[in-house]
Amino acid sequence: MKRTLYILILFLFISVTCFAQRPPSIGSPEVHADNSVTFRYYSRTAQKVSVSGEFSPTRIPMTKDTSGIWSVTVPSIKPDIYPYSFWVDSVNLADPNNTYIFANERFKRSIVDVPGNIPLVHSLQNVPHGKLSYRYHKSATLGTTRQLLVYTPPGFNPNGKVKYPVLYLIHGGSDTEETWTKVGRANLIADNLVAQGKAVPMIIVMPYGNVRPAPMADFTKDVMNDIIPFIEAAYPVLTDSKYRAVAGFSVGGGQTLNIGLTNTDRFAYVCSYAPFTQTEEFQKNFGPNYSPNADAVNKQLKLFTISVGTEDFLYEPVKKNIAFFEGKGLKVKSYIIPGGHTWMNCKQYLAKTLQEIFK
């Protein structure tokens, strides 16, 4: 009895001294069975707290209880993974109680997974899982060592006789090499589609694509001269162009067009998602003077696709991109679906791509 009391006092003492500045342990977000989600944030001093998430066009006000916990329950959110953040008075921040952070260089948002009852293409399902490896590679082009992620499929054997096709998959403008997995769940999408027999087992390479000041020219060099040789030396891969694909989102969608269309002898699949192309660098390569040998390129490319959402802020420019490449005689397959310039859409673009390439 005495000992229990002693331990309790010691524990309280430690809790107070060590965690004095910390809020009480609260669960946020709490996803309910009916797909409603409760968000919580602790502050005794804030005047106004709201949640801003891609599940809602407007900020949703939260209300404070007597213990200083602000909360709101958002009803029936469509199952998906959504970025969100809190506004505390005029400060925007990630949910302190949520481990899952949107991997990004410019903002800190949290992500909430509303799983729903039916497994989605990105859900963690009871199927064999591939491996996600974090690797360092030297870039002679950029004069530095950078990190990239490599997904290898279930059953992958680095020394076996099976050789694999490779998809190079590029994140958006201020994202990082982790965004395609942390937010886009590229690894789980691949696991699920392979398990369903809808995609062939492949290696997916997710490099860090932010290169300044020339994200197209310099990153294309990095991919061609550093990343591809690194991967092809380290993994058992098929090296014919029909086993090599490139895809990317937003700024990475622009990079995808540059990497793929300036190297059609190396990539048979070029899949650009909501590309951001309003740059002088893009115009240099793909301005009015761009004159591909359309017949030759159409023979080399087994798939050239541009995806975009009808609510994407780039919808109109992307439609112009598609018309432009069509005007040059290239066979472009467009994939236009509802939705905005979001990672909810990205997952759909990728799921579509994985089912179409290397077949």
Add this chain to the structure above:
Amino acid sequence: MKRTLYILILFLFISVTCFAQRPPSIGSPEVHADNSVTFRYYSRTAQKVSVSGEFSPTRIPMTKDTSGIWSVTVPSIKPDIYPYSFWVDSVNLADPNNTYIFANERFKRSIVDVPGNIPLVHSLQNVPHGKLSYRYHKSATLGTTRQLLVYTPPGFNPNGKVKYPVLYLIHGGSDTEETWTKVGRANLIADNLVAQGKAVPMIIVMPYGNVRPAPMADFTKDVMNDIIPFIEAAYPVLTDSKYRAVAGFSVGGGQTLNIGLTNTDRFAYVCSYAPFTQTEEFQKNFGPNYSPNADAVNKQLKLFTISVGTEDFLYEPVKKNIAFFEGKGLKVKSYIIPGGHTWMNCKQYLAKTLQEIFK
């Protein structure tokens, strides 16, 4: 000319519509050659902004310039990796412009790397790098699928003749399976020590250790019955106890003691860092009735070490832990260094351990 103007206007339009709520692109933290660091945060409305980091015992006020950017330059910080956050009025948040986040479930802090001139044990150096793999494993004990990280050393061949020793390395109480690499740089510490011949090539397994309500009993079962079998089936590892080690920090240090000392036939190395042991669960196993066969245990354990910093808030209880185990006749090697209950210290504890195990 007309086209350039058009592009410029379009770009500005997109920037404004898409990024309207975003602050200007500012660099933070900026680490200077003299080890001073400039922190920056944008807010036109805040009354008071400060930076709180483990490089300083007190919050450091920042001042606002006419463009709304708050900043402060902290002089000559001792080279290391430090967690920090901003206080904006009464809101605590991670640095929005810093990609590197402290992997944790309860708070969101950023980390700043002050490299210094001499490579540190955790620096990214020009040496062969191992691979860090993110894996899913099923836990029958916990009835769920969890993620763990596996570091394999440079030159690792999953199908080769070489078999490796394994260190199971556990994070602190509210940390995640990523904290030992994202904050503790366990992979780079291993790369560097292996390159210098100071550590033997080994596999390091970093599971997710947060288990409630019984972090010791249930996690020990998870490690023994699920994680070890998963690793030993998937990797070429040596399975004699002298090739198996367990180490962990804080709550993970308490788990380490429980896992190791209740399984001395399976682990020859038990390395506990600043263990948090003020729990009833710990007292149950290691209270006054704990009566190990000291001679037998001392023969089984090639290394039993408890590390702590002299400024650690657990310094006194950890000293009592050491005295307690010594009082039971166990050979405990204590490693006491300056510093607090921090990941700066964790890196040193791990570096020490890696040089002592499997030899």
